[in-house]
Amino acid sequence: MKKISYLNLLSGIVIIFFLTATAYGLSDVFKENIYHLKNLKPTDSVLKVKVGDNAPDFTLPSIAGEKISLSRYSGKKNVVISFVPAAWTPVCSDQWPGYAIVKGIFDKNDAILLGITVDNIPTLFAWTNQMGKLWFPVLSDFWPHGKVADSYGVLRSDGVAERAIIVIDKKGVIRYIDVHDINERPRLESIVGELEKLNK
Amino acid sequence: MKRTLIHGIVIAVFSLIITLPVSAVTQPPATGSVLPEIKLTMPVNNDYKNYLGLSRGDFFKIPQIKTRVIIIEILSMYCPHCQASALKVNELYRIIESNPALKDKIKLIGIAVGNSTYEAEVFRERYNVPFPLFEDGDFSIHKVVGEVRTPYFIGIKIDDGVPRVFYSKVGGFEKADEFLELVLKLSGLK
Numbered sequence: 001m002k003k004i005s006y007l008n009l010l011s012g013i014v015i016i017f018f019l020t021a022t023a024y025g026l027s028d029v030f031k032e033n034i035y036h037l038k039n040l041k042p043t044d045s046v047l048k049v050k051v052g053d054n055a056p057d058f059t060l061p062s063i064a065g066e067k068i069s070l071s072r073y074s075g076k077k078n079v080v081i082s083f084v085p086a087a088w089t090p091v092c093s094d095q096w097p098g099y100a101i102v103k104g105i106f107d108k109n110d111a112i113l114l115g116i117t118v119d120n121i122p123t124l125f126a127w128t129n130q131m132g133k134l135w136f137p138v139l140s141d142f143w144p145h146g147k148v149a150d151s152y153g154v155l156r157s158d159g160v161a162e163r164a165i166i167v168i169d170k171k172g173v174i175r176y177i178d179v180h181d182i183n184e185r186p187r188l189e190s191i192v193g194e195l196e197k198l199n200k
Numbered sequence: 201m202k203r204t205l206i207h208g209i210v211i212a213v214f215s216l217i218i219t220l221p222v223s224a225v226t227q228p229p230a231t232g233s234v235l236p237e238i239k240l241t242m243p244v245n246n247d248y249k250n251y252l253g254l255s256r257g258d259f260f261k262i263p264q265i266k267t268r269v270i271i272i273e274i275l276s277m278y279c280p281h282c283q284a285s286a287l288k289v290n291e292l293y294r295i296i297e298s299n300p301a302l303k304d305k306i307k308l309i310g311i312a313v314g315n316s317t318y319e320a321e322v323f324r325e326r327y328n329v330p331f332p333l334f335e336d337g338d339f340s341i342h343k344v345v346g347e348v349r350t351p352y353f354i355g356i357k358i359d360d361g362v363p364r365v366f367y368s369k370v371g372g373f374e375k376a377d378e379f380l381e382l383v384l385k386l387s388g389l390k
Contacts, residue, residue: 025274025276025278025279025313025314025315025339025342025347025349025350026279026349026350027276027278027279027280027281027282027349027350028279028281028349028350028351028352028370028371029279029280029281094276094278094279094314095278097278097279097280097283098276098277098278098319098322100280100283101277101283101322101323101326102322102326105322130280131280132280132283132284185278185314187316187318187319188277188316188318188319188322189316189318189319192318
């Protein structure tokens with residue numbers, strides 16, 4: 001019997017890893033319209049900002065038709081930016097609908113949520129319409145493509161954003177960064193915990 | 201190098217075969233079949249324990265619930281349809297609980313798939329869910345029930361300790377009283 005090396009075993013494990021789909025509890029609201037993906041490289045970018053930096057300002061169009069600048073919240077609201085990779089994909093479609101029911105938690109922490117993807121406005125409009133009424137602005141970083149994501153260092157090499165959470169205080173200073181494994185949804189309690197720290 | 205790759209593929213295929221019961225996508229429970237084993241954490245809340253007729257232990261299995269019929273809702277706080285149908289499911293619970301002839305015969309539980317304890321609690325508080333909600337943060341139960349879309353309802357009847365599926369369907373319901381009638385009919389309680 002031939003001796004099987006550790007290298008062979010490792011090859012097998014790696015192949016298994018990439019063949020195994022990520023688990024997600026997708027809502028029936030999206031029916032068969034979700035584009036399913038295999039596991040992706042967890043992160044694929046290099047941050048250009050760090051905790052303590054002033055958050056790079058930006059102005060992006062929203063699906064409501066207005067343009068929103070980060071600086072409009074300066075001195076008024078804490079800001080949570082939720083970058084998600086792409087519309088009509090499994091984990092992304094299973095993230096913002098949860099935020100739709102926690103406006104009270106954001107209000108309590110004097111915070112606003114900004115949802116950003118690199119999709120264009122019509123795509124974002126159609127996709128988020130399936131989620132019910134979202135109370136937070138949904139912004140398109142489509143053109144120049146991924147410019148805002150890139151300014152934070154969360155633009156992946158394939159042109160989509162990372163699944164990232166960035167918490168910015170009322171002074172415009174970055175207080176928390178979570179460039180999350182793209183295959184998983186960040187826990188809500190981690191976001192809420194960071195917001196609560198801002199008020200202590 | 202070529203030999204290494206071949207060995208790797210052989211090991212991958214072998215590993216797939218031996219891990220099939222764990223990693224393969226199972227089918228949703230079919231009507232008439234026995235519900236796969238689902239182990240849940242014993243509720244801390246005494247009202248929930250009393251509702252389910254449970255008393256001791258850190259965990260329990262579905263057939264241990266002291267009743268004849270159990271309706272399981274597979275849900276998620278991140279699911280718009282689950283959010284939209286939450287009040288209808290609450291109404292179903294209240295109709296059952298307010299009927300002395302039914303309240304001991306039918307119990308309702310929710311399993312929040314992919315949700316942490318905190319996230320399941322957010323859903324419970326947001327919609328004043330009166331029945332026990334259990335979290336399935338690592339999707340382990342979700343895998344057992346075939347990674348169904350949410351909401352998904354499973355109706356089971358306990359016969360001699362065996363949980364047999366009489367209803368298994370994705371999507372919510374329009375009216376609680378009509379759904380209850382369907383449950384009564386399919387389970388044989390009526």
